[in-house]
Amino acid sequence: MAGFADLNVPQGPDKKGLQSLLEAAARLGYSAVALNHVIDFKEKKQEIAKPVSPSELFPSLPIVQGTSKQLKVLTRLTLVVSDPSHCNLLRSTSSNIRLYDIIAVFPKTEKLFHIACTTLDVDIVCVNVTEKLPFYFRRPPVNMAIDRGIYFELLYTPAIKDSTMRRYTISNAISLMQICKGKNIVISSAAERPLELRGPYDVANLGLLFGLSESEAKAAVSTNCRATILHGETRKSACGVVYTVKKLRKVEEEETVPACKKAKTQA
């Protein structure tokens, strides 16, 4: 079974706090954690810094309880977009974005949600949980996102902290579930302190609150997270696919077969 992963741990400047967070996550049983950098374009134009490699920040990663492997720490970037011009940053090929393991986008309007699901090259689309959704989800972009392998992310830490946030979280989650039928969902924390983290079994139970079935909720914490990480890796490595189309001509087919065989033995 895939290990549990928590894909959203906000990266603050406090190194000690982050270390205690990672230790708490390892103790609870998470095999992988992604440090999240949030870039908001509403404020003045910010530079996207190169991601700090986790091995520089933490010389010794804590060992996951239950296994004997070290905690895997990945880097993640979240772009809060409220304007279509912000997306241009994603299309540029020579920026530091390519160095992050996972890229997430947080659309604020319906049009941007559509663009994010259909054309943008991201791994995760964040679903707002802290306020009432300004737009309704529609089926076509959600289905296209599921086909492309993009996952929708729900945060659970606001649900723990505050009662009104909990209501928004649950209502937004349920409206998402109705459209996507529980597929391609990832639940993660945005925990700033170790006390806001919850174990993976508990997070799967929280998924039941959001309207997922039991197997879907468990998948949301384990297999879907692993799929997102793999999606990020393929995005980093694969630029494009070249495929050749053979023209069907009967006479030439017999001639080309021995040539192929020759090439294979030579190569």
Add this chain to the structure above:
Amino acid sequence: MVRFKNRYVLCQVVAEEPRGRSCIEERAVGSAVKDAIARAYGDYGLACCSGAGPAVKYLNAYTGTVLLRCRKDFYRLLCSALPLVRQLESRGLRCPCFLSTLHVGGTIRSCQKFLIQYNRRQLLTLLQNCTNEEERQRIRQSVLSCSLTEEQSSSGEEEEEEEEDDGTETD
């Protein structure tokens, strides 16, 4: 075989500060869990899960292990409300903590078996981090002595393990 089917949920109270350990007592944990269920599910949830008196069956203040009971049909309510517990209050002291579910079983005995295996694994990790030779000897002894056959021996093993826990927690 059994008339009323119950589910026993084994959880662990994880608190940051060491002084939080003194807060852990039956009534405090029970009321915190009921409060979380009331906030999430309201009167319906309260009635389903903990209508039949306080549901805390076993509590170990040193390791923070809690065993809760609820009806079989409503254990999902309880399980999904447990992550919402944020703090324990007792005698005026508030201690921020969270509960993490370890195991859900149908009988107390199955939960006890799981707890013994879990504690044995914890002891082994403590053994790795141990610095004192004397502590090492004691941990090894307790690992070898834990078993389900006698009730005194299992509670004895837990007591020894608590001491080790205290020893390493204050480090």
